[in-house]
Amino acid sequence: MVVLLSFPLTVTTGCGKQDPPEARQTPERPLGELRLAMRKQKWAEAWQYSDAVLKAHPDDADAIASVAMVAQHLEKPNEVADLLTKACSVESFSNDGRVRQAMIALVGAGRLYDAIDLLEETIEAVPSRHATRRWLYDLYINSGNRAEAIPHGRTLVRQRQFDTKLLLSLGIPPSAKDDLGSTLEMVRRNPDDKRPLLRQANKLLNSGEVDEATKLLQQITGQHPEFQPAQLLYAMALAESGDIDAYEQWLSKQDTSSLDTKAEYWIAKATIAAAKKDPQNALRFYWNASQRNPDLTKPWSSILKLANDLKIDSPDQISSITDRLESLQQIRSSMERFDQMGSISRRLATDIAVELEKLGRLWEAEAWASIAMTLPRDDTVDVESVRAKIVGQLTGQTPWQVSEGRPDLQSELPIEFQ
Structure with a gap:
């Protein structure tokens, strides 16, 4: 997807071998x-x-x-x-x-x-x-x-x-096509630290290769049990595989108070609850995940499915969640197209800003509108008014995610869903 700052994996070295120096006493200077x-x-x-x-x-x-x-x-x-x-x-x-x-x-x-x-x-x-x-x-x-x-x-x-x-x-997260060469080379050079393999484990899990991802994460967490990103991904892999016993064994060894703020922890719990045929708890856990990271699509799509299965009648909540999910999907699609087209489309950048503003991600929306204004002109796109609308809502105290007035962003599971 995106080529970020890359770092050389070579260190410039000297020229050839030298004759060993004569032994000498430590000088004064x-x-x-x-x-x-x-x-x-x-x-x-x-x-x-x-x-x-x-x-x-x-x-x-x-x-x-x-x-x-x-x-x-x-x-x-x-x-x-x-x-x-x-x-x-x-x-x-x-x-x-x-x-x-x-x-x-x-x-x-x-x-x-x-x-x-x-x-x-x-x-x-x-x-x-x-x-x-x-x-x-x-x-x-x-x-x-x-x-x-x-x-x-x-x-x-x-x-x-x-x-x-x-x-x-x-x-948008890295593509499944991303080259893993640099991280694999780092582990080859320093096998005592397998944490760089997290990227490969992510790629395997996103590609549906759950067993391979699980094996790799076992290596990482075995060497670095304190490395929380790998532990969370391991929990998701175990949950995805449906191995309830292995997941519960993993859970028994964790300090769950340190995991409560992580969406991945709640997604894994929700997946296990669904595997246990416990849709009400699955719904509650997915809701917790959605509030920890409202930018993820999986919790929202799962909430909609479970709400339908449980025949929950809450049209306002369902509409709000549906709108958020559609905006998230539209943003990802537009970003991918923007990247594929060489990052020069003023229209796509403006569309992204508009959708981000709908979601209450105003700082990000303003950034995209600012980028759009630097791109080749398109007389059919009024990016100036889009940016002005966003800037009018921003202050120094504006949070990254504005939650006020958004029924889909509330910490507790809505009463209608309980």
Whole structure:
């Protein structure tokens, strides 16, 4: 679907082998000796001074980065990544270029989630670093971890740091055709961390390959039981397979209080309730899922089906839910067409803005209207008035999802459905 920021999986290395240096005593000025050896491109000799430099200059980011450069020429990718990360930390993440170098080094060593942790620390220290937040968003998206990506994407939109790629990736999940090469390569380089396989597990589950997805998620959760995105996807895979015993065994090991806010948790519970022929609880659980993430179509379509099966008579609620589901489906269809047509259609971008405004996703709607205004003119599309209508409803306090006046957005299951 959307090609997001990509990161190289190679780290530039030095030239060939060098003769081993002569053993020598630690000099009084190890940093000077290290840099002298660097100028002579005697990398192995320079490395001999690395420990002394780090001991003498523990809070000097430039000195630490010099040692990292030596490690890079000696093809020590993990040392490069660790040293650059340390350099970023000692200077309180103030150097954008260094943060980017460290991120690339970590990704190149297959340490995706160490790179993510670095960027999380950076924007916690300096929340206004929009470029860094975008790198973080793209890393999360490319790793298949949309749940962690979305809050950062929404922040970027509210801060008007968006483009069409960001808006498309916010609106529609990755395609089943997406290339998994980079994440698989990271796991090959760093087999001690299987979390990047989450993206492959997502793809398998979305393609209906439930058994394969389940096996892969068992590997991830076995190695990283604390990794909640994989645990939630594992629960959905177990529920989808209809293995009630395995699901309940999984559930017995979870701290459910930490899962209550996750739509996936409630979708899995609803799927299991339906498998147990318990439609009333299935309806309640799907409703909970819809309120945790009203942008998902599965809870809404399932609610409509169950309401019909249970012969629930609530025309206003049913109409509101039907309208939301149709808008969500229309938005996805329009976004996919917009992407396929080269992201240049003013009409489609405006249509997306209109549907988002109907749903109460005003910040996103305004962003799409703004994008539409930059696209080739189409005299049949009055995007200016569309944007003006949206902007008239926005204030600094407007939530991402406006729920006021929307009967389909209420935390408790409607009385008519009980």
